[in-house]
Amino acid sequence: MSNNQGDPAIAARQRWMGALATAPGSRLKAMWDALDGIPPYQMLRAPETGLIMTRGRVGGAGAAFNIGEMTVTRCSVRLPDGTVGHAYLAGRDKAQAERAAVLDALLQRSETAAAIQEQIIQPLLDERAVRDRSRAAKVAATKVDFFTMVRGED
Amino acid sequence: MYVAVKGGERAIDNAHGLMAEDRRGDPEVAELTIPQIREQMKLAVDRVMTEGSVFDRDLAALAIKQARGDLIEAAFLIRAYRTTLTRFGASLPVDTGKMKIDRRISAAFKDIPGGQVLGPTFDYTHRLLDFKLAAEGGEAPMALPVDADGETAPHVLDLLAAEGLVETPGMANDDAAPADITREAPEYPMDREARLQSLARGDEGYLLALAYSTQRGYGRTHPFAGEIRLGRVSVEFMPEELGFPVEIGEIELTECNMINQFKGSKAMPPQFTRGYGVAFGHGERKAMAMALVDRSLRSEELGEEITAPAQDQEFVLSHCDNVQATGFLEHLKLPHYVDFQSELELVRRMRGEAAE
Known part of the structure; x- marks a missing residue:
């Protein structure tokens, strides 16, 4: 993650927000349903789908340019103690954005953070790593193994 | 001359009803689902995302179903849908x-760090129809995994750019936001960033033909495929209310860096120059064609003589959008009774005058 300014609190929040944004929707729903004691919360910004312009770089490394847009859904909630949670995730899953925003708020409170880290965030990160490794293993099987033939000229 | 154009309403409603029945096809055949299109018509979905210029697989799949498989019509539906959404901002590059x-x-380059990785490709297939696919209900194929060595794959050309033999892609200067052709009317000459945005959403067939024309000698590009890569990249966005970037998801991209011979100019020594192409999802033909056309459009910058259509910015860029092109072409189907009537009168009069 770029630009976390070396602040461990920000780095931790980037880590969990990324885990929630990249979680398969059905998986996060199952984890949410299994969670006890979700407090009532107030909707600050109801789930809303919009667009983000995706930027790339010329040649992969030069000046930024606009590749095209992508759908994104965002949501913001407030817990009774005033903690505010935000979510931004690719796609149009409003229920997932709402769950992610509530979890973002709960993860900022010391009394609820540890349990959610353990029951949701860490498993999501582990599962993503497993998916990535499984794909990488199939891709690795398509890597070319060059061997040089002995040439006959001399 | 005034010609009444009312009276088509019932015919239009019924035509749409007939189109809906035809779209469904034989009701004895199972109806296509969006997940089926998304999963099994992936490359069509990817093309609609690229040319519709919105990354969203389910939306593109729905558009393909609604458009009965007409991919340009599907891109049109996506472009129309995007105008209904608020833009939250732009991602980090x-x-x-x-x-x-x-x-x-x-x-x-044969030996590159990270190796040559073929991935899911049609290359090296024999292009023979596979009638086994006509039989349904077989077991899903499983690819063979091996232990991945975890080796990273840096951009090939960056390794050579260090030697000065290939140009660097320029500085990553993010002080100013790049031009956005969806917000500002195009002005020519257009800067490279705006050109790349136009080409990225441009029609694949059109760019393929232009790229092919450069290969055949109309503005010679003499290219090598320096690198083509396909995979997932993380997208980060900085919401104002947070003040730091967060990952919002992963998207799949195809990227092509072409390298092209360049004999040098007063300002630059002989070296290889680059053209860049990128597409949403898996769009190799598109990314390669785009890279050749990008390089071709740099003729003026590189002091090359402009002799061919693919080197002409205004020609290339103002005709590359298939939604725009379709709109202007297909408007010819709308009633032009009055225009035609006036031209008919004119021809009659000229013939009359010629006969006198």
Whole structure:
């Protein structure tokens, strides 16, 4: 993650927000349903789908340019103690954005953070790593193994 | 002359009803689902995302179903839908150097760190129809995994740029937001960033033909496929209310860096120059064609003589959008009774005058 300014609190929040944004929707729903004691919360910004312009770089490394847009859904909630949670995730899953925003708020409170880290965030990160490794293993099987033939000229 | 154009309403409603029945086809055949299109018509979905210029697989799949498989019509539906959504902002530039690689090849350099990775490709297939696919209900094929060595795959050309033999892609200067052709009317000459945005959403067939024309000698590009890569990149966005960037998801991209011979100019020594192409999802033909056309459009910048259509910015860029092109072409189907009537009168009069 770029630009976390070396602040461990920000780095931790980037880590969990990324885990929630990249979680398969059905998986996060199952984890949410299994969670006890979700407090009532107030909707600050109801789930809303919009667009983000995706930027790339010329040649992969030069000046930024606009590749095209992508759908994104965002949501913001407030817990009774005033903690505010935000979510931004690719796609149009409003229920997932709402769950992610509530979890973002709960993860900022010391009394609820540890349990959610353990029951949701860490498993999501582990599962993503497993998916990535499984794909990488199939891709690795398509890597070319060059061997040089002995040439006959001399 | 005034011609009444009312009276088509019932016919239009019924025509749409007939189209809906035809779209469904034989009701004895199972109806297509959006997940089926998304999963099994992936390359069509990817093309609609690229040319519709919105990354969203389910939306593109729905558009393909609604458009009965007409991919330009589907891109049109996506473009129309995007106008109904608010734009929250722009992402940080994605880092394609950190792509989770599905495919990565170089036709110019054999031995590259990370290796030549073929990935899911039609290359090396024999293009023989496979009648086994006509039989349904077989077991899903399983690809063979091996232990991945975890080797990273840096951009091939960056390794050579260090030697000065290949130009660097320029500085990553993010002080100013790049031009956005969806917000500002195009002005020519257009800067490279705006050109790339136009080409990225441009029609694949059109760019393919232009790229082919440069290969055949109309504005010679003499290209090598320096690198083609396909894979997933993480997208980060900085919401104002947070003040730091967060990952919002992963998107799949195809990227192509072409390298082209360049004999040098007063300002630059002889070296290889580059053309760049990128597409949403798996769009190799598109990314390669775009890279050749990008390089071709740099003729003026590089002091090359402009002799061919593919080197002419205004010609290339103002005709590359298939939604725009379709709109102007297909408007010819709308009633032009009055225009035609006036031209008919004119021809009659001229014939009359010629006969006198």
